[in-house]
Amino acid sequence: MTTEIHGTVAPGFEAVRDAFATNWEMHGDVGASVCATVDGEVVFDLWGGTATFDDGERDWAEDTIINVWSTTKTMSFLCCLLLADRGELDLHAPVATYWPEFAAGGKEQVATRHIMGHTAGLSGWDQPLDTVDLLDHDKLVGLHAAQAPWWEPGTASGYHAISQGYLLGEIVKRVSGRSLGTFFDEEIAGPLGADFHIGTGAEHDERIAHVIPPAAPLGADGGAIDEDSIAYRTLTNPTVDASFSSTPEWRRVEIPAAGGHGNARSVAGIHTLTANGGKANGQQIISADGLERIFEVQAEGIDQVLGADLKIGMGFGLPSPMLPLPNPHTCYWGGWGGSLAIIDMDAKLSFSYVMNKMGDTTTGDPRGAGPLLATYAALMS
Template structure:
């Protein structure tokens, strides 16, 4: 059986076994898993290798690009500002970002952006991957364009644009970039090793993602997984897809939400502020993902497509397989972060198996 390092409460032994099984059957190259219960770690494990050639072991402090799992970090920042009364989730985006009202977007509300219903799932004018690294270029282009549908009426997954939209609202309110706000207000108080915009000093710890062999460049911009291998990608603040961390850091942050706004003595939100997550923004077939989805305020909610045991739970994941599930009913957070990408954007059996094993340990 594969060697698994770290700590695991024996009650959650099936979680450790699930990670080992993935490594044994070759589904993983390297991966990390964390489970937090009542804000405290009960599983913090890792195994495998940080590179495709299996020359570097995955270490305790190995981090990787988590793709859209980053969205949960950006959404949490918005929820914190809303809880502080600095951001009205039901107000027009243009209240905070006046230039955004152009081209008929005066009816786009902040909640539409968080729920993928704003009608801006991508840029309509051609942009390059390099444009993602220039905040002003990426946000100004979104401010100029018209929504593709009546805001709030349907969802179309805002794969990259959501982060720039939410991030610019946060910048207008706080005067800080999303990466700085997240670092100062969330990661630092919690001691979490998650980064939106990675400093050069951390480069040696990065496990490059390993693309699925079927993947080809697609979209606007035409993005490949290999783009994340560059220093330009790591330095940029790409708040919907460019966050770097591991399962431990993802769970450290999101356990705050699972705990009703606090974890390990740090309170970032009130209990009422956490409940905003469950304000349903859309329930139906997503125009981009092509499957039925239920979106709350910045997170996915339980649905027939993504079934979770408890109603007050939420989730999101990243391209290729990373995932985090946050359950406020049982105060559980489960995170899985790996470097070998699977096909698709809605996760795969590896993360699902980890989450199921964690719930089984609770008797759920």
């Protein structure tokens, strides 16, 4: 299958368009966008295919947005890094400094850095949950405040797949007096004019593409996994059906680890500041030193939930055997099903790929990799 690709490509980056188009021919893509900036300037902004809505099929348009799952986490990280840069949040101080109830269950010394680095031992909940509980921030943070860690904090990573967002959201609220979604909108997305939302209003519904779920819900393929394992307990309580993200209830609430809505343009646009010392669209949002905190390694080795060999900095993933990126000063994260944000500070590159048809993996997808490799080839030519 071929599809018409829309958008713009700067001279020298034409191969990215070809690689993006190949996703339909080789990988069955349905609707997607890909965008990158270099030195703060857009070098390509492309989209194509169709977006699935309640009333049938529409073309994926210039302003189509989609739930990007864990790519949302990168926005939560920026919120915490910005508060730290302003001296309002100490990433190494106990979380209980800002959220006293969190000290229960032996968590007196658990710091924000442990949550950002997936080493806090809070990758899931002890109490059995239903999917609808994901809409109840106060319930979930209350349960975690009382809960003991599942392993000794700081000793290893275990992907806090959905819990991370509630935990960071509560910290941001305690420190700033604003919800994470509001803080992000007022301090980052709004000033940059970026079309990315954590808590997405009804006025955007008509242009939101429906997620096309993978073959199985997250964690549902773990039948051979030990039911007492951290991986099983993390991914199956509750088991998340991706189709739930197309409901108004999911869109409206703030789920800062998995519920953000945007497109490649907005993800790449926001991380233009990450790639360029905190500056984008002529505005200095965060200092370059504040962004260097990303490279403070929090965990390195086999993640207890994903089973992948990861190197995790202050929130963002760092180059590792699983993702051997060309430049060392690079950070990244991706979303369930294939969305991706790559920020290469050496090349001053911000790259993003976003799609509606989810792949079956949480740890990489060839549809984002092809355009990314073509981008690096263009930069090196």
